[in-house]
Amino acid sequence: MPPFVKNLLDRVKALSGKLDTTKKIILGSAVAVVIVALAIIGNVSSEKSSVVLFKGMETKDFASVTAKLGEMGFHYTSSGTDTIYISPDKKNAAMVALAQENLIPQGVHGWELFDIDKWSETQFEKDIKKQRALSGAIAQTLQNVKGVEKAQVNLAFPAEELFQEKSEPVTAAVLLDYKPGVEKLTVKEIRGIENLVSRSVPGLKKEHITIAGPDGESLNEPENDSDREKSELKNVEAKLRIQESQRTKLLVDIRKSLTKFYGEGVYGDRFDVVRLETKLRWDKEELEKNEVEPVVMTPDDPRTPYSERVVKDSLEVSSKSTEEVFEGNGFTPEGPAGTEPNIPPGYKDRDYQKAKYTKKEDIKNNKFNETHRKIKKQPWELERVNLAVLLDGKWERLGIKADQSGYERKYLGVTDEELLKVTDVLKKSIGFDIARGDMISVKHLQIDRSKQFEAEDEELRAQIARRKLLIGILITLIALAIAYVAYIFIKREIERRRRLREEELAARQAMMRDAALRAIEEEGVEVELSIEEQARRAMIENAINLAKERPDDVVQLLRTWLSED
DSSP states (O other), X not given: OOXXXXXXXXXXXXXXXXXXXXXXXXXXXXXXXXXXXXXXXXXXXXXXXXXXXXXXXXXXHHHHHHHXXXXXXXXXXXXXXXXXXXXXXXXXXXXXXXXXXXXXXXXXXXXXXXXXXXTTOOHHHHHHHXXXXXXXXXXXXXXXXXXXXXXXXXXXXXXOOSSGGGOOOEEEEEEEEXXXXXXOOOHHHHHHHHHHHHHHSTTEEEEEEEEEOTTOOBSSSOSSHHHHHHHHHHHHHHHHHHHHHHHHHHHHHHHHHHHHHHSOBTTBOOEEEEEEEEEEEOOOOEEEEEEEEOEEEEOOOTTSSSOOOEEEXXXXXXXXXXXXXXXXXXXXXXXXXXXXXXXXXXHHHHHTSEEEEEEEEEEXXXXXXXXXXXXXXXXXXXXXXXXXXXXXXXXXXXXXXXXXXXXXXXXXXXXHHXXXXXXXXXXXXXXXXXXXXXXXXXXXXXOOOHHHHHHHHHHHXXXXXXXXXXXXXXXXXHHHHHHHHHHHHHHHHHHHHHHHHHHHHHHHHHHHHHHHHHHHHHHTOOOOOOHHHHHHHHHHHHHHHHHHHOHHHHHHHHHHHXXXX
16 A cells, blocks of 8 residues: 555545544534435436437327337437437437338338348339338438427429420428527528528429428418519519619719710710610520530641631541451242242242352541630610710910900810710720610710800909909008008108297207307306206206217117107
């Protein structure tokens, strides 16, 4: 025993020795429950998952099948009385065993029926088995559709007839049971069921399939004439949409081509697509062609300017030559031995004359270069195109009229050469085919642009009026500016003269005052001056002294005063 296991057991014994009897019983019970649970989990996890053997069974079929499975030793489980589950590796063996006992439930059999091979089975029985297997396989497939609980499929294969016109088509009838909560299948699901059934049975067409619901109503046919008319109307609308889409694409290409040359005029586009009509053919056509061509023995080399192509009408694949030559007396068979022939003696002598026979046969089998083509055209093709286009000339502006009432204009029409060029370009753009019945017309037509000209002339007159008004306003502003400048100049001149008069008057008064003062001084008379006079006299003396000492500064100061005034 390993040491760590022994240590673990010793610890468990020591721990259990400390517990009383009640705790030991509880601990032992818990350990036993854990061991049993682990054993059950291991047993369940070791078992393989079960798969469905039969589903949707009748009660009597469920009882007989489960009894036979138990009798043959197959382990199975069930859900209710309509579903049986079995191990995946036992499913095929159980299916074969039940088929041998003819216990496969009705309506759920499939291709597993062919797992059983009976040596006494006839071709008729094999055909019936094939039909049953195909119906069952389709039913099992349909039961996987969302909303379908159970499906039953009946196929009818008519007997083969010698003539095709007397043969009957293959038909199918499908009966569906909905799952709980499902009241009706969608149109998409019904169309899917039609596709599944038609592609599962060779030779079965969709129009020969009938799908019915639980109440027997037909699901894949229009309920009444109104629904049929609505369906036809939808088809017509879809065709019209496709036709209009093709017309729009062609119209866009035509407008792009014309806009580059006739879409940049002074007055807008110079072209108009009066009519563009496209007619599509919706007939479905299938063509089969057998073409016989000569056999090419030596192909042509495209690198040389001459042709090296060597052909033969046919190739010899087999031949037969026969030659027969016979020379000698003729022989006529007679009757039994001992019986005289019934031929006269004269003819008998002639019969033994010398005879000669020659046969020569020469047969040759030749093989031709034959090509078999099966062409299926698209569901629609362009049948006819009708196009009518009008082109306008070009207007040139020569200038403004003398009375300024509008523009002088000159019209340049579209030449015949230009019309031919445009027609040729449009033919190539629409794929013109005269054999198809296409029609194209390109004409020159002068568009009445009197309203555009009137609007343009009115705008010109408005521009001229605005220009005149602007010039008048500008002249008025200039006159006002000149008047303002003159007013300012005159005002300054008047102010300057008034100031000069005041200065001159002040200077005279000062001179008179100075003269009076000098006279008084000379006479020796003392005159008492007022304070203002004394200040004025002091300021004058200072100004005189400053003018004598710094004449430049005095001149600059006077200039500053004059400019401020």
